[in-house]
Structures are given as structure tokens and as C-alpha cells.
Amino acid sequence: MQTYAYGFPRLGENKEFKILIEKFWREEIEEDQLRKELDKLEEERLSLYKSLIDYFPLAEFTYYDNIFDTALIFSVYRFRNLKDYYNYARGKKALKLKKFFNTNYHYLVPQLKKNTKFKLGWRKLFYYLDKFSSFSKIVFLFGPYTFFKLSEKEEDKNLFFSLIEAYKELFKLLKPKAEVIHLEEPALVLDLTSREKKMVISGYKCLLKNNIPKINLVTYYESVDFLKELYKLDFSAIGLDFISNEENLEKLKKIGFPQEKKLICGVVDGRGVRRSNILEKVKLIEKIKRYTHLKEENIIISNSCPLYHLPFSVEKEEFPESIKERLSFAKERLYELKLIKDYKEEKKEEAEKWCSLKTLKRRRFYFFKVKSFSEKEFKIRKRVQQKELNLPLFPITAIGSFPQDKELRKKRNQFYNQKISKEEYENYIKEKIKNLIDFEEKAGLDVFVHGEFERTDMVEYFAKNLEGFLTTKRGWIISYGTRVYRPPIIYKKIRRKKFFTKEIIFAQTLASKPVKGILTGPVTIIAWSYNITDFSFSQLAKDLATALNKEAKDLVKKGIKIIQIDEPAIKEFSPLKKKKRNDYFKWTISAFNLTTQLPFHIQIHTHMCYSEFEDIISWIKKMNFDVISIEAARDKGKILDAFRKINLKRGIGPGIWDIHSKIPLNLKEAKKILDKAIDIFGKENVWINPDCGLKTRDWQEVEVSFKRMYKLACQYRKKFSK
Helix, strand or coil: CEEECCCCCCCCCCCHHHHHHHHHHCCCCCHHHHHHHHHHHHHHHHHHHHHHCCECCECCCCCCCHHHHHHHHCCCCCCCCHHHHHHHHHCCCCCCEEECCCCCCEEECCEECCCCCCCCCCCHHHHHHHHCCCCCCEEEEECHHHHHHHCEECCCHHHHHHHHHHHHHHHHHHCCCCCEEEEECHHHHCCCCHHHHHHHHHHHHHHHCCCCCEEEEECCCCCCCCHHHHHCCCCCEEEEECCCCCHHHHHHHHHCCCCCCEEEEEEECCCCCECCCHHHHHHHHHHHHHHHCCCHHHEEEEECCCHHHCCCCCCCCCCCHHHHCCECCHHHHHHHHHHHHHHHCCCCHHHHHHCCCCCCCCCCCCCCCCCCCCHHHHHHHHHHHHHHHCCCCCCEECCCECCCCHHHHHHHHHHHCCCCCHHHHHHHHHHHHHHHHHHHHHHCCCEECCECCCCCCCCHHHHHHEEEEECCCCCCEEEECCEEECCCEEEEEEEECCCCCHHHHHHHHHCCCCEEEEEECHHHHHHCCEECCCCCHHHHHHHHHHHHHHHHHHHHHCCCCEEEEECCHHHHCCCCCHHHHHHHHHHHHHHHHHHCCCCCCCEEEEEECCCCCCCCHHHHCCCCCCEEEEECCCCCCHHHHHHHCCCCCCEEEEECCCCCCCCCCCHHHHHHHHHHHHHHHCHHHECECCCCCCCCCCHHHHHHHHHHHHHHHHHHHHHHCC
């Protein structure tokens, strides 16, 4: 039995990836030095693979994102140097960002047109095959359907087959250098129409009939509905995820598996950190073997999905041993694969010591329901709130965070490392809040925020202040580009210990206008954390919603009139299969509505990022918010079309400034978005705001953009108050 791994984090044990690229962006190092250092980092990553695993692919490493790299490989875009490359991520050519399936990883969205000519461009794969061929003869590439599906395009079947021809040309050239192509096709687990399935099968029949390297087709995140049809195609191996779902195993029991192919079994969790029980994994493999009648040499054990959803290693975390022995990060997942193989080869001692915990069995789904307000109730709320707040047309606000500079991060580290006192740190934060309130007053904002200077991260901050969470020191993972965060770990029942958002109250004492009380919502906290308990997500959501509602009620008692519950993860965390979404949205919407059980005069805001609302819009309407802010800048307001269908006459803040780019607000583009929002929602319902928090921006960009927002607000108030 062989081991096979993929997607190991490129970030590095000490965030070297992030540090190096950001130095390049600040022009502290040249391109040649950056490439050299990143190659060194990649060599270390490959060496770790080789020390524990039999097979793994080359060319997974990317300077930003592999979907974008695929667009470069096939000449959808071109670049001359890395400065030009990064222009597509954060410059004037910046592409739209979207969440990758139902994860918190983002990718750059390629734009395909009917006349797009796919041809070989960037020779990325050949570079890695030439430079690192001593490590592996397998090369990574996203499959044509996943690339096509995740791109924005004009519907044209011929475009897909044109792409297939480009893949054919590439595969022919790879034949002398690569023994196997590791082809990732996660989009095959989606709900494909019969037309899409026919297109995939036809495309692959065309692609696989040439003299090309062997192909390992790898799927993950869910089950594949049309396995029988895939069996007929000339893949050398097929990879299936046996962690995220039960259907793949059930299908093998019903239809078996082709004896001439290899089955890559995703049996260690690529998205969770609960340590594997090796004995239970061996039993699972035996069950797969029994269902498929495959010989052992045709069963390859692997991770369930890419390992970049996990931190590098648990080794240097300062947890009690009783906690540490319950955890596995990416490096430990590689070791677990080795242990499973060792156990099968009768080397059982280490495997038996690794984990004595029983296999986790989630408790039964926990149903709870909190009613949604009626349209009549929303109208009443609106009248009451306007009387209370007296806001002008087109009120200006921010989403939450403001720039966190080097000085702030230094002070925070000094406090955490006990080099300065709690009093000194809190006084420093208060000074930052004072300065921000002064800025917001002068900039003409109508609803203020406190800046979130005390918050390292929108989830980690709450995890540190609620009972039931562990937070890591080195557990970084990439969200997009070089943006990283540390997911907390839920290890026991969640409770609120005491009131903790005192900085919001301090800000309100300084402000002449209302300050939003901003809380991260229960679903987002769960989605961006790891769960090693046996509680279901719905039970955890109810416990979290109860705790957050207590915090919100205390803010209200202390004079806060606007509460914002950030829920960017509601769409992203939803099941990929439509048949599973009904139960999911029942508990997620109930959790949001439980959190927002507050008096009618309290205006409820929510913020949702980079979501495709079309297929969940009916659920969004059930959420008890008065104002929703969304990210609309990169797609130039296209996202607003989803709301037109449901006649949602509540407040909307269509983000008019793309804060994931270093480019300040563009007045011309902002006006187009505002005009569209007014057309759909009505002038009395439209807010003016950036599309997300400003934590990563520079103050100069912030000052310029808010100055332009105020100018816009004045123009639109004059225009629509006539």
C-alpha cells in the first residue's frame, strides 16, 4: 500500500511565504531574490513530503493562486515580471476574488470571453519539473472543468472544447518530462446538470485518447454523482474524499471500482484538526477494499482534500499535552498516512500509540428555530429607528476595522509577551480609538466604528473572550494571497464568561454620532474555527448565538443603538450539494436571528463578503437585519442583481471601494454601483461604505477614499433631496 499527499501549505513554518512576498511589494527585495528565496522554501516543502510520503506532485507552489496560474498557463492573461503578475491580484488589473467552493480560501476569478484563444503561455510546470525532478515525476494542474467552472464566462460550449485542445497540447509536451499528471477536479462534486456531465465526459474522451502521461483524477470536498461514467474514461487513478461525505463509500458498495485503475482514498482529514485514530482508518480502508475487491497495490491512501486548509504543524504549539494529543495539523497528517501504511505492513507500535481516542461521532443534528420578522415588522422597525437615529440620506459608514500598522502590532506583541502592562496596552488602544473618532468626525461619517484595534482577527478575538476555544500561536493558514489568519479550535461547550467589548462603549463616549457595536456572527466563528468536540455545528451555533446575544444586549444597555453581526461565511460554509442545504440554512438563519433578538429601536446590520447570493437569496430574506453591507466593487455592482428578484426594501451598503486592492475609491465606478443600488432598493435605503474592513490598508488610501465618499454623499443628497 502506497501513500499519496497533496496541497501541503506553501506558507512555511514561520510564514516565510508571506514575509518574502510582502517585502517584494514594499520594494525591499528584488524579483530575482524573491524567486530564489521562494524556490528554497519550495525545496523545504518537497523535502518534507519526501521524508514521509511515497507520491506527491510538483508545481503546486504558486506566487499567489493556482486558478490564476492556470489562466496564465493557457494565455488568458500574460505577464512580463512578478510586478506585472501581482497587478492582477492587487493593482489596476485586479481580478475579482471569490471563495473556493465552501472554504475560506479565495481565488482570483479569470474572465473568459467567447473569443478567448487558449494557447500555451507560461511554462510554469516545466520550470518545476526541471528544477525539482529529483523529488517527483508527478506534476500538479487544475483540471479543465474546474478551471472552466470557476471562471466567469459567456456561456459557450465551444469555449470548453477549445480549452480541452489547449490541455491536449500541454499534455503532449509534458509526456517526456512527467510520468503522471495530478489533475484536480473538485468541481466534479457539484450538482452537475446532464448537459454538464455530457460536456465533461466528451471533453475527457477527447483529452485522454492521445499519447499522454498517466492521469490521476483527484476530487474532494464532496461525493461524485456520476462515478460510473468516470470509470469508463482512461484515468490511471481516481481520488475520492471519504471524510466530507458518506455517499462515496455507499457508491463503492453499490457499483464497485474498476480493477485496472488505482483508487486514491482520502482517509485523513484535510480540513479538520482532530487527530486520526489509525486503527479506525485501517478499518475504513479494509471496508473500501472489501467493497471494491481491489488488490492492495491498487489502493493508495491520501488526505481527503488539499492540506493548505491546515496550519503547518502542532509541534511548537504551547498546549497542555492532553490537548496536543488530540490534534493533527498538516505535517501530522503526512505522518498519519505513514502510520497507516506502517500498520498495514505489521509495524503497529507507533500507530497504536498515536491515538487512543475513539472515532468522533457527531451528535445528532440539533433543530432549533427562531422566527423571521414579517415585512410589516421591518417597516415598523424602520420608522422607529429613523426617529431614534435621525440619519441623512445616503449615510456614510465603515465596515469595522481600520488600518493596523507596525506600531500597533508591536504593542500587541509586547502585551502578549508581558513586556508592557495591561494598563499601558489598553491606554494605547484608547488613544488609537480617540484618534479614529476624531478622523470619522472630520471625514463626515454618519455612523462611526471603533476601529477594532484591539482585535487580532474577527474570529480569534471572540475565541479569546469566550469559553470553549483554544487559540494557537503559530497556527496560520492562508485566506488569499499573503493574507493569513489563525483558526481557533473549539474543544468544549461554548459560553460567555463576561462582557468584553468595552472598547465600543469607550468609543461611543467620545462620539457625537452613533457607534456600531460590531460582533462576528455565530456561523462565521464556527466556519473559521476547527471543531474537535462531538457537538454538531447546529448545537455549537445555538450556544454561540446565545453568548453573542448576551454581549449585544449588554452593549444596548450601555447605550449602543446599532448592532452589526458580521456573517461573511454563511454562504461559503453551506453544503455543496443542494439537497443538503435546507437543513443547513434552517440552523444558520435561526442562529443569526437568535443573536439579533434585540428591541425594535436597535438597528441590526450584517456584513457578508464575496458571496454569490443568487442561489441563497430566499434564505437571506429570512435573516433579521435592517441593513446589509456587501462587497460590490470588484464586480462593479453585478452582485446587486440577485436582490432585484426578491424586492428587498431594507438598507443596503453596496461596497463601493475595493479594499483588497491598494487603489483608492474610483468615483466614476462608485457612482455606477450607487445608481444601480438606488434603482433596486430606493434612495432611502442606500448606504455608502467600503466593501470590507480596512485592517490591511494604509491611512493615506483611507483618507483619500473617505474624502471621496463624503463628496459622493453630498452630491447624491443634493440630487435626491429635491
